[in-house]
Amino acid sequence: MQNRTYTADAEPGDHVTVAGWVHEVRDLGGIAFLILRDTSGKIQIKFEKDEMDEELVDTGLGVARESVITVTGAVDEEPRAPTGVEITPEELEVVAPADPQLPLDPSEKVDAELSTRLDNRTLDLRKDEVQAIFEIRAEILRATRDHFRKVGCTEITTPKIVATGTEGGTELFPITYFGEEAFMNQSPQLFKQLMAGSNLEEVFEIGPIFRAEEHNTPRHLNEATSIDYEGAFCDHHDAMDVVEGVVKAAYEAVAENCADQLETLDIADEFDLPEGDFPRLSYEEAIERINATGELDEQLVWGDDLPTEGEKALGADVGGHYFITDWPSEIKPFYIMDHEDDEQLSTGFDLMHPEMELVSGGQREHRYDELVAGFEQQGLDPDQFEYYTKMFKYGMPPHAGFGLGGERLVMTMLELDNIREAVLFPRDRQRLSP
Ligand code: ATP
Ligand code: AMO
Numbered sequence: 001m002q003n004r005t006y007t008a009d010a011e012p013g014d015h016v017t018v019a020g021w022v023h024e025v026r027d028l029g030g031i032a033f034l035i036l037r038d039t040s041g042k043i044q045i046k047f048e049k050d051e052m053d054e055e056l057v058d059t060g061l062g063v064a065r066e067s068v069i070t071v072t073g074a075v076d077e078e079p080r081a082p083t084g085v086e087i088t089p090e091e092l093e094v095v096a097p098a099d100p101q102l103p104l105d106p107s108e109k110v111d112a113e114l115s116t117r118l119d120n121r122t123l124d125l126r127k128d129e130v131q132a133i134f135e136i137r138a139e140i141l142r143a144t145r146d147h148f149r150k151v152g153c154t155e156i157t158t159p160k161i162v163a164t165g166t167e168g169g170t171e172l173f174p175i176t177y178f179g180e181e182a183f184m185n186q187s188p189q190l191f192k193q194l195m196a197g198s199n200l201e202e203v204f205e206i207g208p209i210f211r212a213e214e215h216n217t218p219r220h221l222n223e224a225t226s227i228d229y230e231g232a233f234c235d236h237h238d239a240m241d242v243v244e245g246v247v248k249a250a251y252e253a254v255a256e257n258c259a260d261q262l263e264t265l266d267i268a269d270e271f272d273l274p275e276g277d278f279p280r281l282s283y284e285e286a287i288e289r290i291n292a293t294g295e296l297d298e299q300l301v302w303g304d305d306l307p308t309e310g311e312k313a314l315g316a317d318v319g320g321h322y323f324i325t326d327w328p329s330e331i332k333p334f335y336i337m338d339h340e341d342d343e344q345l346s347t348g349f350d351l352m353h354p355e356m357e358l359v360s361g362g363q364r365e366h367r368y369d370e371l372v373a374g375f376e377q378q379g380l381d382p383d384q385f386e387y388y389t390k391m392f393k394y395g396m397p398p399h400a401g402f403g404l405g406g407e408r409l410v411m412t413m414l415e416l417d418n419i420r421e422a423v424l425f426p427r428d429r430q431r432l433s434p
Contacts, residue, residue: 033047046081068094159185162183186210187209188207207225229242281324327350351402407422
């Protein structure tokens with residue numbers, strides 16, 4: 001809008017037109033205040049009833065909360081106003097009146113149910129705390145993208161409608177593609193590997209992944225944002241270095257550029273940057289340490305996947321981000337390379353936050369014969385993946401990479417209780433719209 005001033009920019013002495021939503025109206029008798037809210041903050045509009053045009057006062061004080069209005073007037077210093085300034089209106093226009101019956105009131109202090117909030121995200125994102133989460137999420141994605149570009153990666157986008165799954169057969173969403181069976185992609189895994197074998201060499205993608213997860217948990221979505229990396233002439237150690245750099249860059253950017261949002265979320269004081277190198281524990285050490293905590297009813301044995309309780313016990317023990325490396329080959333996917341001297345042991349790694357897994361990655365099997373044998377070992381038909389495997393016949397360099405869960409990064413960084421808080425329109429078992 002031309003000539004519009006954001007409320008945060010209105011300075012005493014200015015004559016401005018501001019536009020936004022009616023946050024609240026307080027009528028004290030002879031004087032009344034309307035708090036107008038826009039993306040930058042809030043400003044007080046003062047109505048001195050005896051001294052102002054009656055129609056203007058009636059319009060301003062009669063307007064329902066959350067209506068959109070524009071106000072033109074002079075800005076004055078006023079220490080008693082919430083932001084220290086106020087506007088005395090000369091013109092006021094109701095641009096879009098709101099129904100007085102709001103399903104969710106952004107000015108209410110008491111939190112509504114999450115499902116009500118998700119059903120009314122527009123209203124929900126008129127709350128400072130919720131706005132702050134999504135501004136930080138955007139900053140995390142910006143910093144991630146900038147970091148990848150700084151280290152020389154090329155951004156790619158790969159198909160989300162695919163012919164085959166990669167992350168285990170049961171978690172696929174089937175769709176019909178012109179009469180043929182197709183799926184929503186669970187991971188850009190195979191495509192990013194194909195690009196690591198191209199002249200691009202080092203690639204990244206930030207995009208949606210689709211998982212038909214059966215369980216409804218506070219840390220699983222059916223549509224999530226994956227931050228993927230794949231690099232040629234890299235091994236799993238290099239990939240761990242890259243992910244460590246990305247996570248640290250995201251924290252640093254938020255600390256530097258989102259101080260107000262952290263304040264709004266009331267976590268500014270305890271917002272610590274991850275320091276030093278993330279410890280790299282082998283899977284064997286990890287299960288030993290979990291067993292030693294005594295938190296689990298049953299001791300873990302080699303080959304077990306780590307239960308959530310075990311991850312939490314180890315997280316509390318370590319106290320910060322850490323890697324778990326050298327997983328048993330049998331619980332890692334076919335594309336992960338095994339150690340040369342021990343084929344029971346894979347190069348797969350996970351990056352953990354004390355609360356949960358953030359990343360999976362590893363060095364990839366780039367040798368054609370071993371790759372095809374790996375498919376067969378995991379009960380997959382290599383013929384179905386021919387579009388992928390055949391490129392391994394034409395000069396596929398050693399390569400490694402990872403997938404980082406975008407919402408999990410946001411959730412753990414901001415101490416959110418539920419991953420749904422970190423995505424605008426979450427997809428879960430119960431939720432297909434909005
Ligand atoms: P003033 O002395 O500034 O002219 P007032 O006494 O005429 O104010 P009241 O109707 O008595 O106005 O004010 C009601 C309440 O609103 C008082 O508690 C007063 O401190 C507060 N108030 C008055 N003006 C402002 C303002 N511009 N911003 C915030 N609070 C105000
Ligand atoms: P993985 O399946 O472990 O690995 O996924 C990588 C990361 O993505 C996030 N994630 C999820 N977040 C929310 N809801 C979900 N349902 C969900 N599923 C996964 C997690 C997880 O650590 N192709 C490999 C990556 C690789 O090796 O490059 C893969 O997809 O944070």
